Amino acid sequence: MPGLSPIEGMSPLNPEPATVDLVIDAASAVCMILGALMSLAAAIGLLRFPDLMSRMHAATKPQVLGLFLLLVALGLQMRTWWVWPILVVAWLFQLLTVPVSAHMVGRAGYRTKHLHKELLVTDELDAVVQKAAGKVARDNKTPN
Amino acid sequence: MMDIVVVVTAVILSLAAAGAIIRIARGPSLLDRVLAADVLLVIVGAGLCIDMAVSRHLNNLVLVVAISLIGFIGSVTVARFVADRRDEPVEP
Numbered sequence: 001m002p003g004l005s006p007i008e009g010m011s012p013l014n015p016e017p018a019t020v021d022l023v024i025d026a027a028s029a030v031c032m033i034l035g036a037l038m039s040l041a042a043a044i045g046l047l048r049f050p051d052l053m054s055r056m057h058a059a060t061k062p063q064v065l066g067l068f069l070l071l072v073a074l075g076l077q078m079r080t081w082w083v084w085p086i087l088v089v090a091w092l093f094q095l096l097t098v099p100v101s102a103h104m105v106g107r108a109g110y111r112t113k114h115l116h117k118e119l120l121v122t123d124e125l126d127a128v129v130q131k132a133a134g135k136v137a138r139d140n141k142t143p144n
Numbered sequence: 145m146m147d148i149v150v151v152v153t154a155v156i157l158s159l160a161a162a163g164a165i166i167r168i169a170r171g172p173s174l175l176d177r178v179l180a181a182d183v184l185l186v187i188v189g190a191g192l193c194i195d196m197a198v199s200r201h202l203n204n205l206v207l208v209v210a211i212s213l214i215g216f217i218g219s220v221t222v223a224r225f226v227a228d229r230r231d232e233p234v235e236p
Contacts, residue, residue, distance in 0.1 A: 029149045032194055036156040039187045043163025046183060052175055055167075059179050062160075062186045067212075070193035077197040086202075090209050097216035101182070104223035109175050112226060 024076050031073035038066030051116045052109040056102060063098045067091060146198050153194050161187050178222045185215040 038061045045058020071087040109115060110125060117123070164187060167180035189211045192204040 025145055028197060029145055032149055032153055032197060033156070035190060036153040036160075036194070039160035039183070039190050040156050040163075042183050042186075043160040043167075046167040046180055047163050052173065052179070055176065055179055059183045062183065062190060066186065066190060067193070067208075070190055070197070074193055074197040074202075077200055078202070083202065086205065090205060090212075093209055094212045097212060101216050101219040101223070104220045105175055105179060108223040108226045109173075112173070112175070114173050114175055 024079070028073040028076035031069045031076070035062075035066045035069035035073065038062040038069065042066075051119065052114040053106065054119070056106060056109075060098065060102060064095060067094055150194070150198055157187055157191055157194075174222065174226055178219050182215050182219050185211055185218075 042058050042060075042062045045061075046055050049055045049058055068091055071091055075084050075087050161184060164180045164184040168177050168184070171177040171180060189208045192208050192211075196202060196204050
């Protein structure tokens with residue numbers, strides 16, 4: 001491209017525009033491929049992990065990190081500054097909603113016994129459930 | 145370079161979608177299916193993001209946000225429903 005050839009007398013520290021373009025393209029390509037690989041990792045985790053809790057662990061990767069990488073790739077490709085706040089808002093929105101739905105699904109899975117107790121390292125909810133069950137039993141006993 | 149990226153990400157996302165669909169079909173419980181459907185929705189969003197990045201437009205951005213909202217509402221609703229429904233037979 002003759003239009004993009006280095007200008008005469010330009011400082012050697014300033015790279016020519018074509019090189020900058022290529023570097024930004026390469027960075028966004030890497031971000032896109034990594035973001036797509038997050039989805040693949042989630043699918044492999046969904047297929048191979050034994051119970052709901054570990055599958056939820058795998059499923060969160062493309063929702064947060066994968067979307068982050070893809071939005072960064074989009075921002076790099078657009079080459080403007082004003083898109084970045086929009087992308088940050090989109091990512092923050094995802095970041096706010098994903099934990100709530102994961103909490104709901106996890107609670108429902110725990111309550112309906114969709115987990116392997118022997119695979120858990122710690123079960124902090126068990127103590128709460130036992131305490132609540134004891135309180136319910138006591139409440140049922142007092143009126144009688 | 146963008147042509148290669150499109151082909152590579154298309155292959156990766158197709159494999160991921162196939163895995164999620166297999167889990168939707170096989171999933172032993174309803175919650176597994178909800179989780180896999182959520183992942184499938186995220187894969188659709190990833191495809192939209194890659195389309196925007198490669199062809200340099202922002203037309204799908206609202207759709208990406210709407211998809212995340214739909215996934216949130218869907219999984220919360222189904223989780224609520226499962227919890228309520230499975231509790232009833234246990235109660236005397």
